Amino acid sequence: MSSKITIIGAGSVGATIAYKLSYEDFASEIVMIDINKEKVEGEVMDIEQGTCFRSPISIIAGDYEDAKGSDIVIITSGIARKPGQTRIELAQTNVNIIKSITPEIVKAAPDAKYIIVSNPVDVLTYVFTKISGLPENQIIGSGTLLDTARLRYGLSRHFNVAQKNIHAYVYGEHGDSSFVPWSGANIASMPIDDYYKAMKDLGADLTELDKPAMEEYVHKSGGQVIAKKGATFYAVAVSVVELCNLVLAASDSVATVSSMMHGEYGVDDVCLSVLSLVGPNGVQGKVPMHLTDEEVERLQASANKLKEVIAQLDI
Known part of the structure; x- marks a missing residue:
């Protein structure tokens, strides 16, 4: 094509x-x-x-x-x-x-x-x-597609497992109020904590995941790259080209991209990232991954932060 x-x-x-x-x-x-x-x-x-x-x-x-x-x-x-x-x-x-x-x-x-x-x-x-x-x-x-890539890279390094075996996502703003819905994160179809225990039983030399530290890595790594080399562009370019590939594909895929919210998780009239169906017809809708009450609150807080900024802008 x-x-x-x-x-x-x-x-x-x-x-x-x-x-x-x-x-x-x-x-x-x-x-x-x-x-x-x-x-x-x-x-x-x-x-x-x-x-x-x-x-x-x-x-x-x-x-x-x-x-x-x-x-x-x-x-x-x-x-x-x-x-x-x-x-x-x-x-x-x-x-x-x-x-x-x-x-x-x-x-x-x-x-x-x-x-x-x-x-x-x-x-x-x-x-x-x-x-x-x-x-x-x-x-x-492009939303948190890059953040999600950073998360999977970090988890891959921590657990010494291929990134393709990791399904974990970053939700919310592409920025400091984003968060990881750990309740839906898994490695090889196992919740992350269960995977850690299973690998320990197999004798793997692993430490338990510090989830707040991993979120901090996702939040701060982009800024660290900017501080060291002046800009970030390789990883974001790969993420965007992959998004082009999804849009031009023959069937839909699931990705964390930013689009208008219409009441999902109690969030309305703001763009942020949740799991969405993306394909040849663009964004087809949100994939309703189950979130805990705390995760819903974090998503709403991220939305409110963005709304506060939008309210101050001349649009």
């Missing part, structure tokens, strides 16, 4: 997504759009000069009208998070950028599935949903 994918924003995240997509069989056309014309032209040249090792692909530095016919539009534009800065502090500046982009890109590609990556992603997904005029199923925030 050949697909056309447009990426708005040629910064580190957008360029890395384009590079990763350039080696995926499902992408046959990539359009990169950025206000910095020379930067985007340079990124395209650098990427396309390495495409001789794959089947032919079109990669261009374009404008909004070049997005016509896109299957997916990925929005990465925005001011990058600085060391010590929270995602929420970025809110109004990046909301203004989204507001300027939205009418132009929606006019060019009204039928595309939109993946919002810019931070704060939940706030920007909400704003895009409110102002774009598009059906909600076409709008997907």
Whole structure:
């Protein structure tokens, strides 16, 4: 299947997504759009000069009208998070950028599935949903897909088990109020505590999982990367390309992405991440994983934190 994918924003995240997509069989056309014309032209040249090792692909530095016919539009534009800065502090500046982009890109590609990556992603997904005029199923925030990947990596290291055997998720805001619903986390179909006990019985050299410390790792690791190298872009690019793969697949998959809530778990009129059905028709709905009362309270608290920010914004 050949697909056309447009990426708005040629910064580190957008360029890395384009590079990763350039080696995926499902992408046959990539359009990169950025206000910095020379930067985007340079990124395209650098990427396309390495495409001789794959089947032919079109990669261009374009404008909004070049997005016509896109299957997916990925929005990465925005001011990058600085060391010590929270995602929420970025809110109004990046909301203004989204507001300027939205009418132009929606006019060019009204039928595309939109993946919002810019931070704060939940706030920007909400704003895009409110102002774009598009059906909600076409709008997907990358949400806690990256957080979930970080969680699975951390659990994999702790238990010395392949990440593909781990099913655990991060819910809520892509940020400090996110949390892990441990009641639904498992390894090889076993609750995590049961898996630990079973492995100890088999003689494995393991320590019991410190769940608050693991959540802290998920919360802080992105900031640590930013402090050490200035930005995060490899892991988020892989997560977004996987999300593209889910949207272009023949059947639905389950993933933690951000989309509008309509009363699920008592949460309404805000975008955040819970398990959702994602596929060729976009976001098809929420997967009702059972949460404990405490987990529902944590989800509602995360939603309220986002609502407090949204209430202060000029949308």
